[in-house]
Amino acid sequence: MNRIAIASIQQESNTFSPVATRYADFAPVYGEDVLAKHEGKLTETGGFISVLRERKIKPVPVCAAWAITAGRMVKADFARLMRGFRKSLNATGHVDGLLMAMHGAETAEGVDDVEGHVLGIAREVLGPDLPIVLTLDLHANVTRAMAKLVNAIVGYHTYPHVDMFETGRKAAEILLDLRAGAELHTAYRKLPLIVNAENSQTTANGPFATLMQAAQEMEAAGHARAVSLFPVQPWLDIKEMGCAVTVVSEDRAEAEAAAGFLARQFWEARRDFEPELLSVPEALERARAIEGGPVVLSESADSTGSGSPGDSSGLLKHLLKADLDGPAAIFVVDPPAVEQAFAAGVGAKLGFRLGGHYDRVNSKPVAVRGVVRMLSDGRWTPRARGYNPGIPQSMGRACVIESGHLQILVAERSMMTVDPELFRSHGIDPVYCKLVAVKSPNGFRAAYEPIAKAMFLVDTPGVSTARLERLPWKNVSRPIYPLDPALP
Ligand SMILES: [Zn+2]
Known part of the structure; x- marks a missing residue:
């Protein structure tokens, strides 16, 4: 045999x-x-x-x-x-x-x-x-x-x-x-x-x-x-x-x-x-003009499926003060914030510094005042076709912090954000959100396209930016397109 x-x-x-x-x-x-x-x-x-x-x-x-x-x-x-x-x-x-x-x-x-x-x-x-x-x-x-x-x-x-x-x-x-x-x-x-x-x-x-x-x-x-x-x-x-x-x-x-x-x-x-990238204010403006939701904003420069740490505050800082007619959700990797939420307990209202934990070059922490709505062991199981369906995943400990209309899922470790089940497993259903932020350049389309009213790519700084010319290339063999755009 x-x-x-x-x-x-x-x-x-x-x-x-x-x-x-x-x-x-x-x-x-x-x-x-x-x-x-x-x-x-x-x-x-x-x-x-x-x-x-x-x-x-x-x-x-x-x-x-x-x-x-x-x-x-x-x-x-x-x-x-x-x-x-x-x-x-x-x-x-x-x-x-x-x-x-x-x-x-x-x-x-x-x-x-x-x-x-x-x-x-x-x-x-x-x-x-x-x-x-x-x-x-x-x-x-x-x-x-x-x-x-x-x-x-x-x-x-x-x-x-x-x-x-x-x-x-x-x-x-x-x-x-x-x-x-x-x-x-x-x-x-x-x-x-x-x-x-x-x-x-x-x-x-x-x-x-x-x-x-x-x-x-x-x-x-x-x-x-x-x-x-x-x-x-x-x-x-x-x-x-x-x-x-x-x-x-x-x-x-x-x-x-x-x-x-x-x-x-x-x-x-x-x-x-070449993709169409919008500034965050432009994307929010377009989202507000759309009735209902969810509108999906992809912060691909901080894509956890592209090697970014998932800790950008580039989109987060705008969502915290955005004028929206419904709830919004975002995922952020920030171990000290999770530790702080666990120490304070569910229901505690307190101030956090969120984002910019690993990538200090591309984003800075932002002040967030919010209520700890959930503490979890960060375990969940993807359901959508794609990455590891049916195989339990761990993002370390996690918490949900609510700040005004914004639900922030904060985890100790990075995690793919392409499956809406990530949010659902933590009590946030993207279907009922006005805005959902994902950190993925394209993978999110499989499971989000069927439920999204619209999807926009936003342009923030990060190590998985689509603006390849912004990155500090040293070793790649030249010439290569698009770093050498005139290559025949
Ligand atoms: Zn791939």
Whole structure:
């Protein structure tokens, strides 16, 4: 009977982030606990397991580790995670292949390409001939090492990301075909290109939707097993940085031609990615002109899904004094404020200094006078398709502070804000709000679009700003668009 190893180590890095990533942020599990965490869940690993079970093949679980986006991983913590991965992979005994789920844009102190590093370990343990199929987030920074070390790469096809499960299933089918003797070639193209995340949606209205449609048509027509487009997450100041295209096919010439075609189309579309960002006063003005709610304001420069700390006061300071005809809600990461609320207790009215806790460059704390409405252990479970649905999450301790019309969900640790369930789990239903602030460039659209009256992107300072020219780039290879806009 075939035995296929399954593993996931997933994080998106933002090298401009002031918050380092630690081992505990990954909440890693090893061995059988991987199955308990992912079987039946809509994750890549859930997809791997579902195909293997259907084919009566034994999934051999190695590890499952997922961390919220942040800065480079601390060196010692990274070494510990790598030891855990190697040890668990060594302990699997004989396996017939490896299915590996990674983000594709993870960095650690001294390591710009964590995925390449991990896959190097996998090759050391498993040897050069065993098939390895890698799934990647659409925002992966696909490197030469990744393309060389695996037999096939399969990227998400959706942004907002809602196809993790399908991506996992596709990868597993490809791995089993490789086991059955299929010979696959991966064509790889790298572009001197960064595009912002705010206008990269694959849903209607955007340049990337057109590109992805072409990729999907190639797959559907049987020209390739997996066609993946990677608009790399933009906040990665490393040398080997840029958008990429990969095409996996039995036919080498067809794969190379398709990858070349899509890379050219991608490059030609580069100027169409510019998003419309509004100043906060302008966005509030537009929101007030709309009857009812919720109107969603996206503060993407402080996106917790893009490596920002989630501690900006850029939008918060305006919401505190905004003249609104209904409640508003925002999420802020601020450990001392949570400590203060716990010390005071539910019902206490007191003054806080909120925001600017980690990122002192881009925002300053603001004075908030409010009532502590709720204290919690910060545990909740995402429900929407996307990140970790059905898998309990922890944002450290949390509290809800009410200041006038504004409900502020304050947490000790960063958390994805794309699922309205985050607020609902703390007694705030976005459906009944006039305004909801999210910290996400695009992912929020999946679950918020069906309930939102309107959605606006606001322009505040932060380490995940769409204004890429504002960031202190040092290491990225030049020339690269849009930092070198005249590039032909
Ligand atoms: Zn992504």
